[in-house]
Amino acid sequence: MLSSMSLELQRQHEHMFPYEMLKHLESLYVSQAQTMGYEIFCDLFKCKLHDGGKVSEHVLKMIGLIERLASIGTVLPANVSTNLILQSLPNSFENFIVNFNMNNTKVGLPEFPNMLKTYESSTTKVKSVLMVSSSAKSSKWKNKQQQKKKTSKDVE
Structure with missing residues (x-):
């Protein structure tokens, strides 16, 4: 020694x-x-993931802090660790949190980043499809407005 x-x-x-x-x-x-x-x-x-931040990096940072606590003798129960991570997520993860709690999902901390990353990627795909759809509608609306102006000028 x-x-x-x-x-x-x-x-x-x-x-x-x-x-x-x-x-x-x-x-x-x-x-x-x-x-x-x-x-x-x-x-x-204080850990809080802001919209646009990478969820996997955020969760890995929190897991690192939880493991540092364990290394000095303060071991958190699994449900407390999970709840700390869930409360640090932004409102865009609300559906994930509700499903996670309703299904009473038991997941170890190592699997948590992958679950959240999968959820995040599935929601961003839906948003991008909606964005394309909404921009197409706005251009059709602009074309109709321009045609109305042309027809009103032709009438005069």
Whole structure:
């Protein structure tokens, strides 16, 4: 245990038994872990995906924060982790969230980015089709307006 410590820590602990060493090190670093946990929780609660952002990157960032919490001893239950991610999504994912909760879907964190990416790609395809449809209608409307102007000028 001593060989993995800095020289200063080795000097301080050279006359201690391993259990005493462990307790002393815990007392030195426990406040640092609490501060780190607080900062990670702040980052988690502030995480919000904005419209146009990449959902897979966002979810991977949140999973990384959740895993950092686990590495310092704060393990979140699976449903809490899932709910944190779901609440960070924008309104455009409302249908996904409703379906996810209604179907009582149980998914591990590694599968979550793929599910959300699939949903996102399916909704963007629908929007692009609608955009093409709406632009075609507006050009037909403009053509009709121009024809009306021409016929009204011809009548005069």
